[in-house]
Amino acid sequence: MFFKQFYDQKLSQTSYMIACQKTKEAIIIDPKRVLDEYAQVAESEGFTITLATETHIHADFASGLRDTGRRFNAKIMVSDEGDENWKYSNMPEGTEYLKDGDKIKIGSVELEVVHTPGHTPESVSFVLTDRGAGSEEPMGMFTGDFLFVCDIGRPDLLEEAAGMEGATEEGADAMFDSLKKLHAYPGFMQIWPGHGAGSACGKSLGAVPLSTLGYERKNNWVFKYEDKEAFIQELTSDQPEPPSYFSQMKRINRDGLSEFKLKEVEVGSPDVISGQIFDLRNKEDFRKGFRKGSINVPYSSKFLQFAGWYIDYDAPMTVIANPGDGKTLQEDLASIGFDNLQLIVPIEDADRYYDDTYENLSPELLVQNHENKIILDVRSTSEYKSGHLDNSYHIHFGHLDEKDLPFSKDDTIYVHCQSGVRSAIALSVLKARGYENAVNVEKGYIGIKKAIN
Missing domain, CATH: 3.40.250.10 (Rhodanese-like domain)
Known part of the structure; x- marks a missing residue:
């Protein structure tokens, strides 16, 4: 069996590739929208990406699930759990819909579907057993936004980001019951979560990339509650504010998004710049002179976490930035579902537009x-x-x-x-x-x- 974890630090998001080394078949779990890393690993290992799945309809990044099907001709498999109020739509022909107890086969590797609602109604986890190694015991569980290292997924995003009234209490109640399902599994089973520290999908996620169920039982606060009401009170309190773009992600990941492709973005300093303007210079340079109306979000590892609060998905974007960052900028913005970067004004030309400062x-x-x-x-x-x-x-x-x-x-x-x-x-x-x-x-x-x- 082959196992590879991919971590996107800018989004604190984790995806996985699992492959059978005998049949050379591979599956991607929770793929991000920019797929180059998966293609490179598959090519270097001689694998064919035949399947793609995800644990739930994500709120914090643009899913690459449909693009995986387009690019690799992979079969798409998604949860069919939850109620009719929140289901995948516009899925490609041939999509397989998963229920609790279903099994996914990747050569001699088996993934069993476990319905683990709470973060969202349709949320599932995948329990991996390496049958090719002769094992009857599960090696680990891909928990998505169900169980994190030292935390658990927040239940309020459908209400906060998608406007579904009452979803928070329902989700917290379901999460308590989902945790009880873990009693059936051994403590040595590894936990492979969908996010790490820095994600807004929980309130105190650990910074290490994986754990074991036994360790979590000893150290994760969620296992210390036997009283459901006390658990719900703790889970629903003091969650971080979800960025504005989360509402956009819930919609596009449910309904679909066009395939991401790099494009030629205009570079220049026209007399008039319009649309939404983001100035990616450092704050020290920005305050000395800037175009009034531009939003200053320095291009750093936290760019997406900050810019996502202010992006207008219906308007083209101009950035004041290093033109050499054009490719990564497109990829970064695509990862939160924005594909309308139209102009890059070189940093050295920013002073053409100065009409304000601050102290x-x-x-x-x-x-x-x-x-x-x-x-x-x-x-x-x-x-x-x-x-x-x-x-x-x-x-x-x-x-x-x-x-x-x-x-x-x-x-x-x-x-x-x-x-x-x-x-x-x-x-x-x-x-x-x-x-x-x-x-x-x-x-x-x-x-x-x-x-x-």
């Missing part, structure tokens, strides 16, 4: 008479609850472009996050909305606490 303020100056200042805390709810200035307003940075703000546009607003990264993004959003006197607090709440003490 930074040290935390030492902020805390002087801070009780009389208008302070905006743009951190997450859990960060805010863990400690904040008493007179601060709290609005998550990702909601600043959509919520009514409790300030006048003439007010001086002092904006901070935890360390200074998100507040810089927030400044560009506030400036775009006409809050001309917004000021960024350097070093964030970390610096503020030190200054006060």
Whole structure:
């Protein structure tokens, strides 16, 4: 048997390739939309990708399931569990629909389907047994967004991202019952989750790539609850805010998306730039001069996590960036379902469009008479609850472009996050909305606490 784990750090997302080394057949589980890595591994190992499946309809990234069928002529297999309110649609001809107890054969490798609802109603896990090695015992389980290392999948995304009222409580109730199914499996069975630390699909995911069921029974908080109501209360509290693009992902992964193909993106500095504008320079360069209305999201490992809050899926995109990043930018944006990158303005030409700046303020100056200042805390709810200035307003940075703000546009607003990264993004959003006197607090709440003490 061949086993390969693929980890996309930008999305904290994990996918897998399993193959029978005798028959050279391979399956991809939870494929991402850009398929080149899978093709390279299959070619180097001499495998043919014949099957593709996924554990559920994803909310946090654009699935590559349908593209796997198109590119490799692989058979697609998806869950047919759950109710009629949330089902796969527009699937290709020949798709096989899976129920609890069904088995997938990849040569002499067997995957048994286990319905594990909670994160979503249709969620399934796959228990792997290597029959070719003569084993009757399961080696491991692909748990998707059911069980993570030291955490469990959140049950509220259908309600938060897809607007299905009441889905949170129903999901949490189902999750408690799904956990009970794990009693039937041995502690040595490995757990291969769909996400790692940094994913918004849970609240405290571990950073290691895999675990065992025995280890999770000892260390994962979810196994410490025998009372269902107490479990539901804990599971549904303090979940991180889901990025705005999650609602888009739920829809396109249910209904389908066109095949991803790289294209030639225009590079240049026209007199007029339009559409949504993202400036990918670092925050220090951006604040000294920028085009008002552009959103500053530096091109780093967290680009997708931040940009996903603000992308308009119905509008073309211009980026101020390094043209050499054009290929990876297309791939990154495609991984959250956006294929309308139209123009790259080279960084060295950014000054053609400057019509605004913003100021930074040290935390030492902020805390002087801070009780009389208008302070905006743009951190997450859990960060805010863990400690904040008493007179601060709290609005998550990702909601600043959509919520009514409790300030006048003439007010001086002092904006901070935890360390200074998100507040810089927030400044560009506030400036775009006409809050001309917004000021960024350097070093964030970390610096503020030190200054006060």
